[in-house]
Amino acid sequence: MFSKIRFQLTTLMLFLVSSQSFSNELLLSADKIAVEDGDTLLITFDDAVKRVQLLDIDAPENTENAKFKVDMQCTGLDHDTLYAMGTIAADYLAKLLAKGHSYKLIYQAERHDRYGRLLGELMDQAGVSISKKMIVDGYAIANPSQKLDAPHPYEALQLQAAEKKMGLWGLLPKQTYLWSGGVSAQ
Numbered sequence: 001m002f003s004k005i006r007f008q009l010t011t012l013m014l015f016l017v018s019s020q021s022f023s024n025e026l027l028l029s030a031d032k033i034a035v036e037d038g039d040t041l042l043i044t045f046d047d048a049v050k051r052v053q054l055l056d057i058d059a060p061e062n063t064e065n066a067k068f069k070v071d072m073q074c075t076g077l078d079h080d081t082l083y084a085m086g087t088i089a090a091d092y093l094a095k096l097l098a099k100g101h102s103y104k105l106i107y108q109a110e111r112h113d114r115y116g117r118l119l120g121e122l123m124d125q126a127g128v129s130i131s132k133k134m135i136v137d138g139y140a141i142a143n144p145s146q147k148l149d150a151p152h153p154y155e156a157l158q159l160q161a162a163e164k165k166m167g168l169w170g171l172l173p174k175q176t177y178l179w180s181g182g183v184s185a186q
Helices: 002-019 066-075 079-096 130-136 153-163 173-179
Strands: 024-029 033-037 040-045 048-054 102-112 118-123
Touching: 024 040, 033 079, 048 130, 066 079, 066 173, 079 130, 079 173, 118 130, 130 153
Parallel strands: 048 118
Antiparallel strands: 024 102, 033 040, 040 048, 102 118
Protein backbone atom coordinates (compact mmCIF):
# COMPACT_ATOMS: atom_id res chain seq x y z
CA MET A 1 0.00 0.00 0.00
CA PHE A 2 2.77 2.44 0.98
CA SER A 3 4.72 1.79 -2.25
CA LYS A 4 1.55 2.36 -4.32
CA ILE A 5 1.03 5.77 -2.67
CA ARG A 6 4.71 6.65 -3.17
CA PHE A 7 4.42 5.65 -6.86
CA GLN A 8 1.32 7.85 -7.26
CA LEU A 9 3.01 10.80 -5.58
CA THR A 10 6.13 10.37 -7.71
CA THR A 11 4.00 10.17 -10.87
CA LEU A 12 2.09 13.30 -9.85
CA MET A 13 5.31 15.22 -9.14
CA LEU A 14 6.82 14.20 -12.49
CA PHE A 15 3.65 15.32 -14.26
CA LEU A 16 3.69 18.70 -12.53
CA VAL A 17 7.36 19.26 -13.29
CA SER A 18 7.02 18.22 -16.94
CA SER A 19 3.93 20.40 -17.49
CA GLN A 20 5.70 23.53 -16.31
CA SER A 21 7.28 25.89 -18.79
CA PHE A 22 10.98 26.04 -18.03
CA SER A 23 11.22 29.74 -18.85
CA ASN A 24 13.94 31.82 -17.34
CA GLU A 25 13.44 35.45 -16.42
CA LEU A 26 16.24 37.95 -16.25
CA LEU A 27 16.06 41.59 -15.19
CA LEU A 28 18.41 43.71 -17.30
CA SER A 29 19.45 47.33 -17.46
CA ALA A 30 19.48 48.96 -20.89
CA ASP A 31 23.29 49.10 -20.85
CA LYS A 32 23.35 45.26 -21.02
CA ILE A 33 21.36 45.30 -24.28
CA ALA A 34 22.58 46.19 -27.78
CA VAL A 35 20.71 46.01 -31.06
CA GLU A 36 22.03 43.76 -33.82
CA ASP A 37 19.08 44.33 -36.14
CA GLY A 38 15.35 45.06 -35.92
CA ASP A 39 14.50 41.72 -34.33
CA THR A 40 17.80 40.58 -32.77
CA LEU A 41 19.43 41.77 -29.56
CA LEU A 42 22.88 41.24 -28.10
CA ILE A 43 22.39 40.77 -24.38
CA THR A 44 25.15 40.43 -21.82
CA PHE A 45 24.48 37.89 -19.07
CA ASP A 46 26.24 34.88 -17.56
CA ASP A 47 29.53 36.66 -18.40
CA ALA A 48 28.86 36.36 -22.14
CA VAL A 49 27.07 38.16 -24.95
CA LYS A 50 24.07 36.17 -26.17
CA ARG A 51 22.19 36.75 -29.41
CA VAL A 52 18.44 36.86 -28.73
CA GLN A 53 15.78 36.67 -31.43
CA LEU A 54 12.68 38.57 -30.34
CA LEU A 55 9.78 36.14 -30.41
CA ASP A 56 7.06 36.32 -33.04
CA ILE A 57 8.45 39.16 -35.17
CA ASP A 58 10.56 39.64 -38.26
CA ALA A 59 12.23 42.89 -39.29
CA PRO A 60 14.17 43.75 -42.44
CA GLU A 61 17.87 42.91 -42.33
CA ASN A 62 20.53 45.61 -42.06
CA THR A 63 23.40 43.20 -42.71
CA GLU A 64 24.28 41.34 -45.89
CA ASN A 65 23.60 37.84 -44.64
CA ALA A 66 21.81 34.83 -46.12
CA LYS A 67 18.37 36.16 -45.17
CA PHE A 68 19.15 39.55 -46.72
CA LYS A 69 19.93 37.83 -50.03
CA VAL A 70 16.76 35.73 -49.85
CA ASP A 71 14.71 38.86 -49.09
CA MET A 72 16.24 40.62 -52.11
CA GLN A 73 15.31 37.69 -54.36
CA CYS A 74 11.80 37.24 -52.99
CA THR A 75 10.87 40.92 -52.97
CA GLY A 76 12.71 42.22 -56.01
CA LEU A 77 13.88 45.13 -53.87
CA ASP A 78 17.32 46.55 -54.55
CA HIS A 79 20.16 46.32 -52.05
CA ASP A 80 20.05 49.95 -50.92
CA THR A 81 16.29 50.00 -50.31
CA LEU A 82 16.28 46.77 -48.33
CA TYR A 83 19.34 47.86 -46.35
CA ALA A 84 17.69 51.23 -45.58
CA MET A 85 14.56 49.47 -44.31
CA GLY A 86 16.68 47.26 -42.07
CA THR A 87 18.61 50.23 -40.72
CA ILE A 88 15.40 52.14 -39.97
CA ALA A 89 13.95 49.13 -38.10
CA ALA A 90 17.16 48.58 -36.11
CA ASP A 91 17.40 52.27 -35.22
CA TYR A 92 13.81 52.27 -34.00
CA LEU A 93 14.41 49.20 -31.83
CA ALA A 94 17.46 50.94 -30.32
CA LYS A 95 15.29 53.99 -29.62
CA LEU A 96 12.81 51.81 -27.70
CA LEU A 97 15.57 50.67 -25.34
CA ALA A 98 15.84 53.79 -23.21
CA LYS A 99 18.97 54.36 -21.16
CA GLY A 100 18.41 54.11 -17.43
CA HIS A 101 15.45 51.75 -17.81
CA SER A 102 15.28 48.10 -16.95
CA TYR A 103 13.80 45.27 -18.99
CA LYS A 104 12.73 41.72 -18.30
CA LEU A 105 13.90 39.01 -20.66
CA ILE A 106 11.83 35.83 -20.68
CA TYR A 107 13.52 32.95 -22.48
CA GLN A 108 14.12 29.23 -22.51
CA ALA A 109 17.82 28.47 -22.26
CA GLU A 110 17.51 25.29 -24.34
CA ARG A 111 15.45 26.85 -27.14
CA HIS A 112 17.32 28.38 -30.10
CA ASP A 113 16.42 29.26 -33.67
CA ARG A 114 18.19 27.93 -36.77
CA TYR A 115 20.81 30.69 -36.47
CA GLY A 116 21.72 29.69 -32.89
CA ARG A 117 19.95 32.65 -31.27
CA LEU A 118 18.06 32.31 -28.02
CA LEU A 119 14.35 32.93 -28.49
CA GLY A 120 13.06 35.50 -26.05
CA GLU A 121 10.49 38.06 -25.14
CA LEU A 122 11.72 41.43 -23.87
CA MET A 123 9.33 43.42 -21.70
CA ASP A 124 9.67 47.06 -20.74
CA GLN A 125 9.08 48.44 -17.21
CA ALA A 126 5.33 48.71 -17.88
CA GLY A 127 5.18 45.04 -18.92
CA VAL A 128 4.75 45.83 -22.63
CA SER A 129 6.39 43.46 -25.08
CA ILE A 130 9.06 45.11 -27.23
CA SER A 131 8.06 42.69 -30.03
CA LYS A 132 4.47 43.92 -29.85
CA LYS A 133 5.66 47.54 -29.84
CA MET A 134 7.73 46.92 -33.01
CA ILE A 135 4.61 45.54 -34.76
CA VAL A 136 2.22 48.26 -33.52
CA ASP A 137 4.65 51.00 -34.50
CA GLY A 138 5.15 49.49 -37.97
CA TYR A 139 8.82 48.44 -37.88
CA ALA A 140 8.37 44.65 -37.92
CA ILE A 141 5.88 42.07 -39.11
CA ALA A 142 4.25 39.15 -37.33
CA ASN A 143 6.19 35.92 -37.54
CA PRO A 144 4.64 33.52 -35.00
CA SER A 145 7.20 31.16 -33.52
CA GLN A 146 4.69 28.31 -33.31
CA LYS A 147 1.69 27.13 -35.26
CA LEU A 148 -1.56 28.20 -33.66
CA ASP A 149 -5.12 27.11 -34.40
CA ALA A 150 -6.16 30.77 -34.60
CA PRO A 151 -4.35 33.76 -36.08
CA HIS A 152 -1.60 35.18 -33.89
CA PRO A 153 -2.70 38.45 -32.21
CA TYR A 154 0.26 40.24 -33.79
CA GLU A 155 -1.22 39.62 -37.26
CA ALA A 156 -4.18 41.92 -36.51
CA LEU A 157 -1.80 44.50 -35.03
CA GLN A 158 0.32 44.33 -38.19
CA LEU A 159 -2.74 44.96 -40.35
CA GLN A 160 -3.67 47.98 -38.21
CA ALA A 161 -0.13 49.37 -38.49
CA ALA A 162 -0.29 49.00 -42.29
CA GLU A 163 -3.71 50.66 -42.47
CA LYS A 164 -2.54 53.55 -40.29
CA LYS A 165 0.72 53.80 -42.27
CA MET A 166 2.83 53.48 -39.15
CA GLY A 167 6.62 53.25 -39.32
CA LEU A 168 7.89 51.54 -42.46
CA TRP A 169 4.32 51.26 -43.77
CA GLY A 170 4.24 55.07 -43.97
CA LEU A 171 7.86 55.70 -44.94
CA LEU A 172 8.17 53.07 -47.69
CA PRO A 173 4.66 51.60 -48.17
CA LYS A 174 5.19 49.77 -51.47
CA GLN A 175 8.54 48.37 -50.43
CA THR A 176 7.24 47.28 -47.03
CA TYR A 177 4.27 45.61 -48.69
CA LEU A 178 6.66 43.64 -50.94
CA TRP A 179 8.98 42.79 -48.05
CA SER A 180 6.08 41.64 -45.84
CA GLY A 181 5.00 39.14 -48.47
CA GLY A 182 1.87 41.12 -49.26
CA VAL A 183 0.42 40.80 -45.78
CA SER A 184 -1.02 44.29 -45.49
CA ALA A 185 -4.22 46.15 -46.13
CA GLN A 186 -3.17 47.36 -49.60
